[in-house]
Amino acid sequence: MNKLHFKVGLFAAASLLLAAVFIVYLLHARGFFEKTFHLQLAAASADGVAPGVPVVFSGIEIGRVTSLGLNDDGGIIIRTEFLGRNAKWLKENSTFTLDKPIVGGAKIRVDSPDLKAPALPDNATMLLLTSDISKEIPALVARVQAILANVEYLTRKDGDLNTTLANARTVTGRMTGEYGMLEGVLGSPEKARALTDSLEKTRALITRLDGLAAKADQWLFAEKGVADQTRESLAQVRLMLNDAQSSLKKADATMANAVEITDNVKASTQDLVQLRAEIDDAVRKANDLVNEINKKWPFARKPEVKLP
Amino acid sequence: MDGLSDDVARVSLDLPLRANLSALDNIALIPLYQRHYSAPESTRLAHAMLEELGYAGIALLRDPDMTPAQRFVTKLARALSLKRPRLVIDRPGAMLYDVPYPAFIAQLAAKTETAGTWEIFDFSWNQALYRA
Amino acid sequence: MHFLAASIESLGAKVVGWFTVGYGMFAFLGRAGLLLLEPATWNRATFDVVVKQVYFTAVQILHVFLGYALLISWLIITIILSTARDFGLVEFASEMTIRVLVLELLPFLTALFVALRSGSAINTEVALMQVNNELDALAHCKVPPMQFEFLPRLIGGVVSVVTLAGLAGLLAMLMGYVAIYGANSAGFEPYTQTIAKIFDLKIMAGLIVKCALFGLAVTLIPVTAGLETPKKLFMVPVSVLRGMMRVFFAIVAIEGMSLALKYI
Numbered sequence: 158m159n160k161l162h163f164k165v166g167l168f169a170a171a172s173l174l175l176a177a178v179f180i181v182y183l184l185h186a187r188g189f190f191e192k193t194f195h196l197q198l199a200a201a202s203a204d205g206v207a208p209g210v211p212v213v214f215s216g217i218e219i220g221r222v223t224s225l226g227l228n229d230d231g232g233i234i235i236r237t238e239f240l241g242r243n244a245k246w247l248k249e250n251s252t253f254t255l256d257k258p259i260v261g262g263a264k265i266r267v268d269s270p271d272l273k274a275p276a277l278p279d280n281a282t283m284l285l286l287t288s289d290i291s292k293e294i295p296a297l298v299a300r301v302q303a304i305l306a307n308v309e310y311l312t313r314k315d316g317d318l319n320t321t322l323a324n325a326r327t328v329t330g331r332m333t334g335e336y337g338m339l340e341g342v343l344g345s346p347e348k349a350r351a352l353t354d355s356l357e358k359t360r361a362l363i364t365r366l367d368g369l370a371a372k373a374d375q376w377l378f379a380e381k382g383v384a385d386q387t388r389e390s391l392a393q394v395r396l397m398l399n400d401a402q403s404s405l406k407k408a409d410a411t412m413a414n415a416v417e418i419t420d421n422v423k424a425s426t427q428d429l430v431q432l433r434a435e436i437d438d439a440v441r442k443a444n445d446l447v448n449e450i451n452k453k454w455p456f457a458r459k460p461e462v463k464l465p
Numbered sequence: 466m467d468g469l470s471d472d473v474a475r476v477s478l479d480l481p482l483r484a485n486l487s488a489l490d491n492i493a494l495i496p497l498y499q500r501h502y503s504a505p506e507s508t509r510l511a512h513a514m515l516e517e518l519g520y521a522g523i524a525l526l527r528d529p530d531m532t533p534a535q536r537f538v539t540k541l542a543r544a545l546s547l548k549r550p551r552l553v554i555d556r557p558g559a560m561l562y563d564v565p566y567p568a569f570i571a572q573l574a575a576k577t578e579t580a581g582t583w584e585i586f587d588f589s590w591n592q593a594l595y596r597a
Numbered sequence: 598m599h600f601l602a603a604s605i606e607s608l609g610a611k612v613v614g615w616f617t618v619g620y621g622m623f624a625f626l627g628r629a630g631l632l633l634l635e636p637a638t639w640n641r642a643t644f645d646v647v648v649k650q651v652y653f654t655a656v657q658i659l660h661v662f663l664g665y666a667l668l669i670s671w672l673i674i675t676i677i678l679s680t681a682r683d684f685g686l687v688e689f690a691s692e693m694t695i696r697v698l699v700l701e702l703l704p705f706l707t708a709l710f711v712a713l714r715s716g717s718a719i720n721t722e723v724a725l726m727q728v729n730n731e732l733d734a735l736a737h738c739k740v741p742p743m744q745f746e747f748l749p750r751l752i753g754g755v756v757s758v759v760t761l762a763g764l765a766g767l768l769a770m771l772m773g774y775v776a777i778y779g780a781n782s783a784g785f786e787p788y789t790q791t792i793a794k795i796f797d798l799k800i801m802a803g804l805i806v807k808c809a810l811f812g813l814a815v816t817l818i819p820v821t822a823g824l825e826t827p828k829k830l831f832m833v834p835v836s837v838l839r840g841m842m843r844v845f846f847a848i849v850a851i852e853g854m855s856l857a858l859k860y861i
Binding site: 475479480481482483484485494495497498499501503504507543547 | 645745
């Protein structure tokens with residue numbers, strides 16, 4: 158037989174075989190032989206998410222974003238696609254987090270704490286967290302507790318607020334001017350305005366906490382919204398927020414009472430200045446917290462603050 | 466010259482062999498591409514042609530390895546394969562400078578059985594050679 | 598004024614020259630393509646010449662080529678890996694390796710390799726055939742040189758470049774795997790994911806088309822350059838020189854076009 162033909166034949170056969178093997182491998186890798194698994198992620202913001210963004214589990218890519226869209230309520234729906242063989246990593250208690258590292262593209266991280274949990278059905282909808290809220294919840298709880306303690310300290314029966322107000326009740330004198338009695342109490346319009354500002358801020362905070370609590374409800378009771386222990390933590394936060402809210406309401410009411418008080422003014426001025434500083438501090442911290450929660454909270458695209 | 470070539474097969478210095486093909490392949494090209502014979506059949510025909518001329522031994526030689534006479538025989542075989550009515554040998558003296566060529570050509574012509582005519586174009590001063 | 602006119606004239610002559618060359622090339626390609634459509638072309642004889650061409654362009658140099666591909670791949674992979682490690686970007690190393698080597702560098706180098714070896718040889722041979730009247734002899738015998746000499750070279754070039762680039766690419770992917778994950782199967786899943794991510798249908802088709810165009814460029818251009826040679830022996834080197842310059846520009850143009858289509 159012709160040696161040249163034999164060599165070329167061998168070359169052609171080997172090349173075709175390798176090409177065929179590679180094509181089969183590629184089809185396998187691209188999931189041609191298996192069903193694709195679809196998952197929808199509801200997100201607060203589509204910032205950084207685009208078709209092609211990978212979904213990673215333990216650092217390995219298991220799927221990718223296919224398209225973005227809006228649902229009927231104006232929420233963002235991110236459609237993702239997984240190979241059938243990778244669907245086993247998606248459990249009902251999995252959390253989905255959008256990671257935006259400093260270097261490299263955005264990716265959606267899947268955490269499945271319990272691989273024995275029931276698998277997600279095809280076309281399920283899950284929440285996409287902007288960053289890992291479940292890890293930050295303990296810190297969040299601690300901060301809420303601190304603020305709560307602060308508020309409680311201010312409003313407890315023998316606390317500064319009551320003492321101060323008790324002092325204020327003894328304040329007597331004619332009240333004149335724009336700021337009414339408080340000007341008399343504080344001795345100057347500036348000081349009186351400072352206190353009323355604090356009251357305004359407190360009221361605004363109460364409204365915001367109200368809105369936040371409503372959102373927490375919405376999130377908590379949404380079907381398959383979040384994983385169980387996350388839900389517990391959030392329920393805890395929810396209770397604390399309620400506490401803080403009621404405490405602040407109490408403070409507000411007490412402060413409002415102060416307006417009606419007429420008594421010796423000068424003696425209690427110092428106390429009121431200090432009180433104002435403390436309330437301001439508490440309000441500022443609470444405001445920060447609310448801002449942060451709002452930033453991380455799903456579905457909280459616009460902080461719905463309505464001033465009273 | 467080419468104007469008359471449709472019924473003329475030429476053997477000429479101007480029409481060399483394909484340098485990187487053997488004598489056999491050069492001849493086999495004709496049945497292969499002109500009459501669409503199969504490759505083995507074409508090779509067989511080419512071989513038969515060389516054998517008829519008594520030069521079967523040069524089948525595997527390439528152009529640079531041939532003597533002028535062998536080269537001429539290959540060209541002649543190629544021209545005969547064309548099976549055209551007229552065969553023109555153009556200035557054989559330029560191709561066959563190592564043999565007494567009129568006798569050589571006559572010898573070759575005697576070996577072949579062709580239907581057509583052979584014509585030799587040569588310089589007039591060589592006329593004397595053909596009278597011998 | 599005279600100088601200006603002269604330079605405009607020379608520019609015009611150049612442009613006309615380029616168009617003539619380009620037209621000649623594409624007309625030749627068109628004739629070759631039409632011939633491909635004819636059933637008479639697909640005979641045993643053409644096939645044999647194609648086999649011979651594939652042998653000379655691909656099989657004969659396979660071991661040298663694969664050794665060279667191995668060396669280049671190893672160097673590039675090492676550079677990419679160590680840089681990626683320095684910057685803490687190892688997870689991008691495999692994708693980078695495949696994109697740089699398999700999709701761009703190896704097809705390009707394969708085309709250059711085949712151009713230097715077979716392209717120059719084809720150019721010289723066709724130029725010599727033209728100068729020696731061998732093409733006239735074939736025409737006299739009514740043997741079509743396109744079918745017998747040129748088309749098999751084009752097919753052989755395309756087949757060879759596609760196959761060699763493919764083999765080199767597979768080799769590079771294998772080396773990349775070994776370099777990144779070592780000689781075990783631990784990295785199979787993530788590597789498969791990376792490969793699946795890179796090679797979608799568009800990329801695969803683009804790669805094959807690019808290699809085919811490379812193969813065509815490194816054979817078609819030498820053939821047409823050879824055919825342009827005036828019938829003077831001393832013009833053969835000039836013809837090869839021109840042909841190889843055109844091949845080089847064509848390869849760079851094809852690569853540039855493919856990059857532009859892919860990333861812009």
